[in-house]
Structures are given as C-alpha cells and as structure tokens.
Amino acid sequence: MSSPIVRHPASGCIVEFMHGNRPNLAWVLEDQSGRYRVLTITSREMKLPGARLLPWTGPAENSGLNREEIMERLRHHQERRDALAKDIDPKEIWDLSQGELDRATTEWFAGLIWDEPDIDQVAAMGHVLLDYKTHFKFNPPDFEIYSAETVEKRLVEQAAKEERERVVAAGQSFFHALWNARTKGQVPPKNPDEEMTAKLRDVLYAAMADTSGTTELTIWNAVRKGLPDDPNLPMYLGQTWGIIPEHFNVQLLQEGYDWGDEWSLEHSAELRLRENQLREMAREPEESPFVSIDSATTRDIDDAFHVRRLEDGTLRLQIALACPSLTWEFDSELDRAVRDRASSLYLPEGTCHMLPESYGLGLYSLQEGEARPALVLDCLLTPQAELVRATPRVTWVRLAANSTYEAVEAALEDGSADENLTIGAELGRLLRDRRIANGAVIVDRPDPSITLEGEGKDTIVHMTRRADTPQAQLMVSEFMILANSTLGGWAQEKNIPLLYRTQDITLPGDAAGVWSTPEDSYRVVRLMAPTCLEMSPKRHATLAVTAYSPITSPLRRYPDLLNMAQIIHYLQNGEPHLDADRLGRMIPLINARNEAVGRIQRYRPRYWKLVYFSQHKHDYFSAIAVDDGQLVTVALPEEQLYLRAPQKLFGDKIYPGQRFQVRLNKINPRLNEIRIVEALEE
Numbered sequence: 024m025s026s027p028i029v030r031h032p033a034s035g036c037i038v039e040f041m042h043g044n045r046p047n048l049a050w051v052l053e054d055q056s057g058r059y060r061v062l063t064i065t066s067r068e069m070k071l072p073g074a075r076l077l078p079w080t081g082p083a084e085n086s087g088l089n090r091e092e093i094m095e096r097l098r099h100h101q102e103r104r105d106a107l108a109k110d111i112d113p114k115e116i117w118d119l120s121q122g123e124l125d126r127a128t129t130e131w132f133a134g135l136i137w138d139e140p141d142i143d144q145v146a147a148m149g150h151v152l153l154d155y156k157t158h159f160k161f162n163p164p165d166f167e168i169y170s171a172e173t174v175e176k177r178l179v180e181q182a183a184k185e186e187r188e189r190v191v192a193a194g195q196s197f198f199h200a201l202w203n204a205r206t207k208g209q210v211p212p213k214n215p216d217e218e219m220t221a222k223l224r225d226v227l228y229a230a231m232a233d234t235s236g237t238t239e240l241t242i243w244n245a246v247r248k249g250l251p252d253d254p255n256l257p258m259y260l261g262q263t264w265g266i267i268p269e270h271f272n273v274q275l276l277q278e279g280y281d282w283g284d285e286w287s288l289e290h291s292a293e294l295r296l297r298e299n300q301l302r303e304m305a306r307e308p309e310e311s312p313f314v315s316i317d318s319a320t321t322r323d324i325d326d327a328f329h330v331r332r333l334e335d336g337t338l339r340l341q342i343a344l345a346c347p348s349l350t351w352e353f354d355s356e357l358d359r360a361v362r363d364r365a366s367s368l369y370l371p372e373g374t375c376h377m378l379p380e381s382y383g384l385g386l387y388s389l390q391e392g393e394a395r396p397a398l399v400l401d402c403l404l405t406p407q408a409e410l411v412r413a414t415p416r417v418t419w420v421r422l423a424a425n426s427t428y429e430a431v432e433a434a435l436e437d438g439s440a441d442e443n444l445t446i447g448a449e450l451g452r453l454l455r456d457r458r459i460a461n462g463a464v465i466v467d468r469p470d471p472s473i474t475l476e477g478e479g480k481d482t483i484v485h486m487t488r489r490a491d492t493p494q495a496q497l498m499v500s501e502f503m504i505l506a507n508s509t510l511g512g513w514a515q516e517k518n519i520p521l522l523y524r525t526q527d528i529t530l531p532g533d534a535a536g537v538w539s540t541p542e543d544s545y546r547v548v549r550l551m552a553p554t555c556l557e558m559s560p561k562r563h564a565t566l567a568v569t570a571y572s573p574i575t576s577p578l579r580r581y582p583d584l585l586n587m588a589q590i591i592h593y594l595q596n597g598e599p600h601l602d603a604d605r606l607g608r609m610i611p612l613i614n615a616r617n618e619a620v621g622r623i624q625r626y627r628p629r630y631w632k633l634v635y636f637s638q639h640k641h642d643y644f645s646a647i648a649v650d651d652g653q654l655v656t657v658a659l660p661e662e663q664l665y666l667r668a669p670q671k672l673f674g675d676k677i678y679p680g681q682r683f684q685v686r687l688n689k690i691n692p693r694l695n696e697i698r699i700v701e702a703l704e705e
Contacts, residue, residue: 027142028081028130032059035086037100039077039146046077046150048101050084050093062090064097078164079129079149081142100143107147111136113155116148117168121158126165157181187242190222194246197223198260202250205263224266230257232276255693269479270634272372272627278619280364280375287379290357294379300350301386301396305419308394312423313343314443315389316499319427323367323376324389325578327397327422328502330447337411338404338450342506343420346396347378347387347577348588353600365616367579368624371473371484371631376579383578391425398574398587400506408453413509417594428492428499435494444498451498454505459535463567464547467539470663473631484635486662503575504566510590511572515560519593520603521572522582522610525561526554535567541658542679545649545665556582556614558607582613626695632664633692643684643703651677657685657699668699 029036033054038061039046049061049071057073084096119135120127133140133148140148152159152166157177160167169177193215200212214220226246229239243257250256261267275282287294313327325345332338352358361377368375376383389395397420403411434440435448459465469489476483507524514521530550538544551565560570574590577583585606592600601609636644646666650656654667655677666685670677682705689698 027140027145028079029083029142030080032076032080033083033086035088036080036083037097037142038071038080039149040071040075041077046146046153048097048104050097062093064094064101066090066094077146077149079142079146100146103143104147104150107144108150111148111151113151113158116152117155117158117174120168121171124168126162126167128165132166183238187238190219190226190242191245193219194223194226194242195248198246199249201260201263205259211263224261227257227261227264227267228276231261231273232279258693270372270482270630272370272623274623274626278623280368280620280623282375284376284380286360287357287381290360290379293352293355293357294381297350297352297382298386304349304396305394308419308421309399311341311343311420312443313341313389313420314424314426315391315422316426316428316431316495319429320374322384322388323378323578324422324425325387326499326503326506326575327389327420328447329443330450331442332446336406338406338408338446340402340404340447340450340502340505342400342402342502342575343389343397343422344400344506344575344587345387345389345578346398346417346587346591347383348584348591349387349396349417351584351588353585353588361584362581362613363616365581365613365620366624368620368627370624370627371475372627377581378578387578389420389422389425391422394419394421398591400510402505402509404450408450408457410505410509413513415510415513415590415594417591428495429490431495431498432490432492447498447502448494451494451501454501455497455537458501458504458567459537461567462530462532462535462564464530464534464551464565465537466544466548467537468544468663470628471661473628473635475631482634484631484638486632486635488661504568504571506575507573508563508566508568508571510574510586511560511570514572514586514590514593515570517593519589519599520558520601520606521560521574521586521589522556522558522606522613523560523570523572524554524563524582525557525559525571526552526564526566527561528552528564530564540680541647541660542649545656545658546679556610556617558603558610582617585609585613629664629695630692632662633690633695633697635662636687636697637690637692640688640690641686643686643701645705646683646685646699646702648673648677648681648683649679651679657683657702659685666697666699668702672699672702674704 032038032051034051036051038049038051038059040049048064051059051061053060059071059073060068061071062068088096116132116135120132129145129149129152130140132152133145137144153161158169158174160169197212197215203209204211215223226239226242229237230243247256258267258271258273262269311329313329315324315327317324327343328340330338330340364377367377387395389397397418398415399418399420400413400415402413405411431440431444434444455465471486472489474485476485511521511523534547534550538547554563562569563571572586573580573583574586575583577587589599589601592598644659645661646657646659648655649658653670655670655673656665656667658665673683684703684705685699686701687697688700690696
C-alpha cells in the first residue's frame with residue numbers, strides 16, 4: 024500500500040502546522056529551499072520552516088488554482104478531517120495499541136480503523152492523538168504510547184489542572200467583586216455553589232497562612248492579579264465575604280497553631296491509653312500540705328510548694344511539680360502534635376493550652392484535694408537562703424489549696440497568712456537578694472490587664488493596671504528559679520542531658536538590682552542579649568544562675584515537658600529517657616517552634632493595645648522619655664509600650680525621665696503601625 028503522505032511538499036500541496044496549540048491547514052504557494060511560503064485557511068500568507076510542518080502533508084493539488092479555489096479546497100479538507108475526527112475514539116485507539124509498541128507513526132494508528140487510510144484520515148487521526156495528551160505524546164514524526172501507569176498519573180494531573188482552572192475562573196470574578204464591594208460600596212456578590220464556596224474559602228485561608236507550595240496558594244497567585252498588593256488582602260476579602268471575623272488572629276494560621284482543643288480529638292485513643300496507665304500507677308499521696316499560687320483563671324496548675332522552719336533554723340522547702348511526662352510517649356503522633364504547639368498561649372481573647380485539656384487540665388493539673396503524681400524537689404536551705412542540699416523524687420501529692428496571687432497578697436498584708444506563706448515570703452526575698460548580690464538584673468515592668476468586650480467590629484478593648492501582688496509574685500518566681508537551676512545542676516552532676524536556657528554574657532556591675540522606672544528599665548534591657556536553648560549548662564546572666572534548665576512548667580512548655588521526662592526516667596530507671604545525641608537532634612525543631620509560637624504571644628497583645636489606642640485617638644497618654652537623639656524613644660508605662668518619634672515633636676532639650684502627654688494616631692494594628700502626632704511636656 025502506497026502512503027498518502029507527500030514526503031516533499033511543493034507548490035499546490037496542503038500542509039498543517041501548529042499554531043495556537045492546534046493544527047492549522049495551509050496551502051504551499053512556494054518552496055524556498057526548505058522554507059515554505061504558505062496561504063493559511065484564515066487567508067493569511069506566512070513563511071514556515073520545514074520543521075514546523077506536521078508529518079501528514081498532502082494531498083498535492085493543482086498548483087495553478089486561484090486564491091478563491093485554494094480557499095475552497097482548504098475548507099473542504101478541513102471539514103472532512105473534522106468530521107472524521109469526531110468518529111475516532113482515542114481511548115479505543117490506546118487500548119488497541121498499548122502494550123504492542125512504545126511509539127508509532129500516525130499512519131500506523133490510522134491503519135487500526137481504516138484499511139487504506141487516505142491523507143484526511145491520517146490527519147484526522149493526528150488531530151485526535153494530539154488532543155489526547157493523557158495517553159499519547161507527540162514526538163515528531165511519531166506518537167509515543169503511554170503505559171497504563173503513566174496514563175493513570177496523567178489523568179489525575181489533568182483532573183487537578185482542570186479543577187484549578189475552574190477555581191481560578193470562579194475566584195477571579197468573585198474576589199474582584201468582593202474587593203469592589205469593600206472599596207467602592209458595590210453590592211457584595213452572591214456566594215457560588217457550596218463546593219466552590221468551600222474551595223475559595225480554602226484559597227483565602229492558604230493565602231493568609233502563606234502556605235508555600237500548596238495548590239490553594241498557586242490558585243491565589245493567579246486570582247489576585249489586578250488586585251492591590253497588600254499582605255492583608257486575603258483577610259480583607261474574607262471579612263467582606265463574612266467568613267473571617269474582624270479581629271481574626273492570622274498569626275495562628277501563619278505559625279500553624281490550632282486554637283482550642285479540637286485538635287486533640289484525633290488523639291483520643293492514645294489519651295485513653297495514657298489515662299489507663301496513670302490509673303494503674305496511682306498510689307496514696309504524701310501528707311505535705313502543698314499550696315499553689317496562680318492567677319484566678321488558671322486551670323493548668325503545674326507547681327505548688329510547702330516550706331517550714333526546722334528547729335535548727337534551717338528551712339525545708341518542698342516544690343511539687345506536675346508530672347505529665349510520667350506516661351508521655353515521645354515520637355508518638357500526640358507528642359509530635361504537642362511539640363509543634365510548643366507552648367500554651369495566654370492572649371486577651373482567651374487561653375489555648377499546649378497539651379490536650381483532658382490531659383493537662385484534667386489528669387495532671389495539681390487540683391486542690393485531688394491525688395496527682397508530682398516531681399518533688401526537697402530543698403534544705405540555711406536561714407540566709409543558701410542551698411545546702413536538694414533531692415528530687417517522684418511521688419503522689421494532694422494539694423491542700425489552690426490559692427491566688429491576690430488572696431495570698433491580702434493574707435500577707437493583713438497578717439492572716441499561715442506559716443507556710445509568711446516563711447515563703449521571707450524566703451522569696453532572701454533568694455532574690457542572693458541573686459542580686461550575684462549580679463541578677465530584675466526588671467519590674469508589669470503588663471496591663473487587657474480585656475475585651477463585645478465581638479467583631481463592636482469589640483471594645485479595656486486596659487487596666489493589674490492588682491499589685493509583689494510578695495506573692497516574688498515568692499513563686501524565686502521558687503521556680505531555684506527549682507530550675509537546682510534541678511539543672513543536679514542533672515549535670517548525674518550526666519543527664521537536658522535543655523538549658525542560657526545567656527552567656529557579661530553585664531556591668533552596676534546593672535545588678537531591681538529596676539522599675541521606664542528609663543532605668545530601658546537602659547538595662549539594652550544591655551541584655553537573647554537567651555538560647557542548648558545542651559550546655561552555661562550561665563544565665565540576667566538571672567545570675569548557672570545550669571538553668573526549664574522544667575517547672577511541663578503543662579505549658581515543651582522543653583519543660585522534655586526535661587522532666589529526662590529526670591523522671593533517671594529516677595525510676597537509672598538512666599535518662601533520651602541520650603545526648605538524640606536530644607541534640609531535637610533542638611533545631613524545638614527552637615523553631617518556640618520562636619514561632621513566641622511571636623504569637625508577643626505580637627497579639629500588642630495588636631490589641633493598638634486597637635485600644637485606635638479607639639482613643641483623641642485622648643492623651645502619659646509618656647516618659649527613655650532615650651534621646653534625632654528619634655526620641657518614649658515609654659508609655661501604664662500601657663507598657665515603647666514608641667519612637669522625631670525630636671521636633673518634643674522640643675530642643677530631651678533627657679531620660681522627662682514626662683510628656685502624647686496623642687497617638689495613624690494607627691494600623693494589622694500592620695503594627697502607630698505614630699505619636701502630638702507631645703506636650705508635663
């Protein structure tokens with residue numbers, strides 16, 4: 024059988040070439056040594072290199088036809104080829120050819136359904152195979168035949184691509200309409216169907232989270248074209264749509280932190296197992312009347328103490344720490360989820376716990392009157408608060424009381440406090456004085472209490488000064504510093520690898536002390552350096568202790584949970600749970616997650632402070648200059664905020680401690696922007 028394909032097209036031959044991702048018919052007017060001057064079916068003359076011609080050239084027609092006759096012949100062949108292509112089932116062609124050959128010519132494929140295919144039939148087959156990209160690949164002059172595995176993969180990819188294109192098309196019109204509704208007061212668009220609504224919602228959330236590499240973010244980058252380049256654009260669109268609240272905490276998305284306790288539901292089976300293990304370990308608690316001191320709203324109680332004076336004047340201080348590490352399984356699905364959470368969050372809008380609430384608030388929180396496992400650090404101190412010895416043990420305790428800072432402070436003030444509290448307050452002062460003598464820098468800078476009233480756009484922010492509870496706060500903080508540094512030193516002696524919080528710097532001698540004025544606080548804080556989490560028990564300069572290992576908050580912080588597990592395992596089995604090599608490999612991830620969650624804890628209260636100021640643009644606030652220069656730094660002591668502004672606002676002579684009344688404006692909490700617009704010297 025002779026081939027219908029013209030191998031060397033000349034004047035009067037019909038050819039095809041790819042243009043606009045589809046075959047186009049043309050008539051050869053002139054062969055110019057491998058380059059062809061052609062007339063296309065759209066009546067356009069152009070020049071084509073021979074490499075652009077598709078491998079089904081023909082038929083060869085009369086070269087003497089006029090332009091009208093040429094166009095008629097082109098239309099005739101186009102119509103016939105289109106009609107033939109409609110009757111070809113590409114799936115059937117693939118079924119017939121798959122497994123027979125890896126590749127074949129267009130003529131061979133046409134021969135599967137026609138005995139002696141003519142050029143139009145060959146071309147029609149070529150058109151169909153070009154369109155069926157999931158099963159064939161055009162590799163001129165042949166078509167490759169994909170395997171079944173490749174076809175399945177490409178079908179999935181094609182379906183995903185088509186779905187992306189569908190979402191992009193819907194998103195472009197919908198999001199642009201939302202933006203017009205927000206900025207131009209136009210009527211908001213109606214929601215698309217339920218499925219598309221869910222997809223577009225996911226696109227906005229992915230854009231807010233900036234989850235690079237996701238399909239949703241790829242779609243967002245396509246649909247956002249023509250919209251303003253604003254980092255908060257997806258959130259503004261969501262708010263206009265009504266699916267994102269006014270004060271949505273976008274940082275939770277960006278840092279990958281699940282708010283609430285629903286995240287723990289998928290770990291229910293493991294939590295039940297841990298509860299059963301704890302129940303089997305239960306034993307009669309010790310008789311020591313431990314007392315905890317926390318905020319009134321605290322539910323995750325992870326420390327308590329009891330102190331008494333012995334006959335020889337020495338002090339016996341026992342510090343009981345909640346023991347969630349007792350039944351903890353590291354590298355489990357639950358552990359990985361908690362490790363990513365890194366820490367509990369305490370924000371004006373609410374508290375979110377690191378551990379599942381059934382575990383951290385239920386099984387292991389040191390609730391008054393309930394038997395709970397605890398790591399107890401038994402300390403003997405001289406009357407001057409010098410540590411003589413300290414012994415840790417794993418035991419069970421039953422707290423005598425869960426008290427609050429306010430209640431303890433009131434009892435200490437009016438003389439109704441029992442011996443435990445009065446001796447504890449005295450010991451707290453002695454411990455602090457010893458640390459100051461060793462170079463400790465203590466900045467007394469209490470944050471205001473931020474409370475929220477109302478919801479959404481109607482939310483009103485209140486900032487008030489917290490109740491002063493210096494003795495109660497001092498007692499708890501000093502006992503925790505003592506416990507962390509003592510257990511860290513004990514672990515060092517036992518060669519137990521732990522995570523240490525270090526700040527290995529040298530501070531000037533005059534930095535030691537308690538600083539409370541804004542100008543003094545600002546000065547000494549600038550001398551400090553960030554702390555590091557590492558395995559070397561170096562000095563913590565600001566606290567003036569060595570081998571400071573965070574362990575006293577295992578319900579709230581992952582490093583504490585991990586360190587406690589190391590100590591408990593050693594006490595029970597004579598060796599730590601993790602060796603130094605494995606613990607060291609965990610540090611980068613722990614540090615990364617601590618930093619991420621720490622950003623939420625730092626910036627979210629500041630966001631609410633800026634919302635507060637935006638609601639009081641006409642009010643004046645007390646400010647104290649803490650640093651001069653072309654840009655003057657002032658502190659707002661009641662609101663605990665530092666701001667900078669040009670010197671010309673304050674006058675010619677500025678000195679630390681100088682007091683002003685300032686008015687604030689140009690406030691954008693989302694962008695963390697706030698400016699001093701007026702300053703009056705008090």
